[in-house]
Amino acid sequence: MAGTGKAHLRDGGARLTVKDLVVEFRTKGDQRVQAVSGVSFDVLPGETLSIVGESGCGKSSVARAVMHLPAPTDGAVQLNALDLGSLDKKALRRSRVAMQIVFQDPVASLNPRRKVKDLVQEGASIWGRGTAKSRDRDAREVLDAVGLDPDVVWNRRPHELSGGQCQRVSIARALVMEPDLLICDEILSSLDVSIQAQMLNLLRETKAQRQLSMLFIAHDLAVVKNISDRILVMYLGKVCEVLDVEALDRPATHHPYTQLLLESVPTVGSSRVVPSKAPAGQDLPSPLNPPSGCRFRTRCPLATPRCAVEEPRLERKSDDQFIACHEVA
Amino acid sequence: MIKPLLHVRDLRTVFQTARGAVPAVAGVSFDLQAGETLGIVGESGSGKSVLGRTIMGLVAPSRTTAVHGTVEYDGTDLLQASPKRRRALLGAEIAMVFQDPLSSLNPVKRIGIHLTETLRQHRELSRSEARKRAVELLDMVRIPEAARRFDQYPHELSGGMRQRVMIAMALSCDPKLLIADEPTTALDVTVQRQVLDLLAVLCQERKMATILISHDLGIVSGRSDRVAVMYAGRIVESAAAEDFFRHQHHPYPRGLLASTPQLDSPARTVLTTVPGRPPDLARWRGGCHFSPRCPNVQERCRQFEPPVEQTTDGRTLACFHPVAPKGGEVNGRNR
Numbered sequence: 001m002a003g004t005g006k007a008h009l010r011d012g013g014a015r016l017t018v019k020d021l022v023v024e025f026r027t028k029g030d031q032r033v034q035a036v037s038g039v040s041f042d043v044l045p046g047e048t049l050s051i052v053g054e055s056g057c058g059k060s061s062v063a064r065a066v067m068h069l070p071a072p073t074d075g076a077v078q079l080n081a082l083d084l085g086s087l088d089k090k091a092l093r094r095s096r097v098a099m100q101i102v103f104q105d106p107v108a109s110l111n112p113r114r115k116v117k118d119l120v121q122e123g124a125s126i127w128g129r130g131t132a133k134s135r136d137r138d139a140r141e142v143l144d145a146v147g148l149d150p151d152v153v154w155n156r157r158p159h160e161l162s163g164g165q166c167q168r169v170s171i172a173r174a175l176v177m178e179p180d181l182l183i184c185d186e187i188l189s190s191l192d193v194s195i196q197a198q199m200l201n202l203l204r205e206t207k208a209q210r211q212l213s214m215l216f217i218a219h220d221l222a223v224v225k226n227i228s229d230r231i232l233v234m235y236l237g238k239v240c241e242v243l244d245v246e247a248l249d250r251p252a253t254h255h256p257y258t259q260l261l262l263e264s265v266p267t268v269g270s271s272r273v274v275p276s277k278a279p280a281g282q283d284l285p286s287p288l289n290p291p292s293g294c295r296f297r298t299r300c301p302l303a304t305p306r307c308a309v310e311e312p313r314l315e316r317k318s319d320d321q322f323i324a325c326h327e328v329a
Numbered sequence: 330m331i332k333p334l335l336h337v338r339d340l341r342t343v344f345q346t347a348r349g350a351v352p353a354v355a356g357v358s359f360d361l362q363a364g365e366t367l368g369i370v371g372e373s374g375s376g377k378s379v380l381g382r383t384i385m386g387l388v389a390p391s392r393t394t395a396v397h398g399t400v401e402y403d404g405t406d407l408l409q410a411s412p413k414r415r416r417a418l419l420g421a422e423i424a425m426v427f428q429d430p431l432s433s434l435n436p437v438k439r440i441g442i443h444l445t446e447t448l449r450q451h452r453e454l455s456r457s458e459a460r461k462r463a464v465e466l467l468d469m470v471r472i473p474e475a476a477r478r479f480d481q482y483p484h485e486l487s488g489g490m491r492q493r494v495m496i497a498m499a500l501s502c503d504p505k506l507l508i509a510d511e512p513t514t515a516l517d518v519t520v521q522r523q524v525l526d527l528l529a530v531l532c533q534e535r536k537m538a539t540i541l542i543s544h545d546l547g548i549v550s551g552r553s554d555r556v557a558v559m560y561a562g563r564i565v566e567s568a569a570a571e572d573f574f575r576h577q578h579h580p581y582p583r584g585l586l587a588s589t590p591q592l593d594s595p596a597r598t599v600l601t602t603v604p605g606r607p608p609d610l611a612r613w614r615g616g617c618h619f620s621p622r623c624p625n626v627q628e629r630c631r632q633f634e635p636p637v638e639q640t641t642d643g644r645t646l647a648c649f650h651p652v653a654p655k656g657g658e659v660n661g662r663n664r
Contacts, residue, residue, distance in 0.1 A: 267547060
């Protein structure tokens with residue numbers, strides 16, 4: 001059960017609790033591939049949990065499974081202590097309003113034919129919230145909050161906006177529903193550095209003002225460190241490490257995969273990088289046929305024969321760090 | 330002074346669009362010595378890719394495209410050279426690595442064909458000689474089981490491997506100048522590191538001059554001898570890498586650096602941002618292009634475009650009101 005432990009879950013009070021989440025897809029030839037294999041985590045009110053990992057590690061699948069887009073193959077998703085799996089279609093739709101998701105591609109996720117004012121109000125008008133007048137007012141307020149001038153963008157369509165502006169509209173569209181949980185799936189990766197910094201500050205402020213819980217999916221650890229309270233590192237559908245962001249600010253031992261990610265982040269400075277002449281690292285193994293035991297062992301510098309037979313469990317290393325590894329835990 | 334390998338003077342690439350003339354590259358000058366690495370950094374729309382493609386001769390002058398200026402490679406002006414002369418140089422002495430390895434490889438051709446095509450064209454090798462050389466090249470970019478990969482199709486390789494194939498293609502004829510346009514943007518961080526390291530080692534071994542184009546200062550940092558930052562088609566500041574990262578005179582590179590999240594800065598650091606967004610080049614009415622976003626803007630900046638000037642410490646700078654370095658400063662960020 002590599003990285004499937006629940007030692008890192010906290011007792012009660014969580015806004016979102018996910019237990020033993022499994023997401024399975026069918027492939028051609030009736031094979032099954034597990035994108036997510038038994039992942040558990042929780043998010044407290046006002047907390048930001050980031051999920052990091054390489055492409056194909058299942059981080060986006062987790063985000064979609066939490067939204068029930070579609071429902072996960074197995075496992076429990078509890079929002080405000082309500083088990084979403086136990087709800088019928090209508091009740092699920094109703095409770096899903098409390099979770100809003102923003103996707104990676106800011107332009108493709110907006111209907112090109114609709115104006116900003118309609119895009120932002122769409123959710124509220126579907127749910128019949130308030131009057132047309134109050135919805136207008138709310139939309140203006142939230143546009144202002146995400147740093148867009150309502151008078152300028154009100155009647156514009158997505159093609160008249162830049163990528164960063166479209167992403168702001170998407171965030172406004174999510175916030176206007178006053179969600180308890182905001183899920184951000186790689187929302188910064190298509191934006192320029194200066195725009196990305198504006199968005200990071202915006203998200204941090206919004207979260208503080210609204211006591212918003214966030215599930216932030218990203219691949220860039222430097223960005224994640226800037227925005228998160230807690231970080232969950234995923235590899236091939238399993239959890240490697242869960243840590244509070246403060247643990248990155250002190251010298252600490254990490255899961256070898258976390259360590260690899262940390263070392264790969266480009267640093268800015270005047271010192272010269274010494275290129276390693278090591279042979280090409282192994283690519284991500286196929287999730288159709290994941291390695292036995294610990295899934296990271298094929299790329300791990302510390303791997304021992306034990307790692308091939310026995311899956312490590314997430315174990316508490318300190319109050320704010322949980323690691324699933326035989327060698328460093 | 331040694332004659333530079335690449336000498337670019339006042340290069341301009343202007344596209345005629347329905348909305349008016351867009352000067353994507355608006356007067357760029359720089360020199361590149363043999364074996365030197367120049368990092369060019371800019372955000373989308375700054376003209377960095379068009380600059381690379383113009384040097385490579387991939388932006389051809391036409392009814393809608395005008396290219397002016399000088400691109401002198403080893404004594405030959407590439408913009409004036411005959412098509413035959415250019416074909417002999419491009420791909421052989423000057424090579425390029427593109428951003429997206431999947432769309433740059435032909436999906437219906439085997440990996441090997443991509444490599445042997447260049448070799449047979451420029452080196453006139455026989456089929457079997459070319460194959461032997463191609464397998465060596467795949468081996469050199471550390472692709473495991475090179476001989477088997479030779480007969481595979483691009484979709485059978487991972488993104489990192491495809492980018493290695495692109496590098497092998499570019500290096501097949503031992504170029505003296507390599508232009509790498511966002512070579513790692515489509516890759517995961519772990520793979521990015523490997524590919525950048527590979528490029529650095531190969532450049533060192535072969536004394537190859539490199540232009541490394543990226544939107545990310547972190548990619549260029551530590552891997553370039555000189556750094557040039559582009560904004561709205563111009564190089565607003567360039568300096569030796571060490572000097573550049575110690576202090577930036579131009580407010581744009583300063584802002585860019587301050588808005589890059591750093592792993593070694595404390596958690597939840599509030600980032601200093603550059604407000605606003607880049608200008609619309611087709612509708613520009615004059616003045617410094619950065620003036621609408623600049624914290625130090627003065628009246629003069631709104632009226633006149635600052636000329637690119639050489640400073641005493643070997644930088645080039647296009648700014649009327651540069652930021653002076655403070656004493657004992659180590660780095661230009663987090664302030």
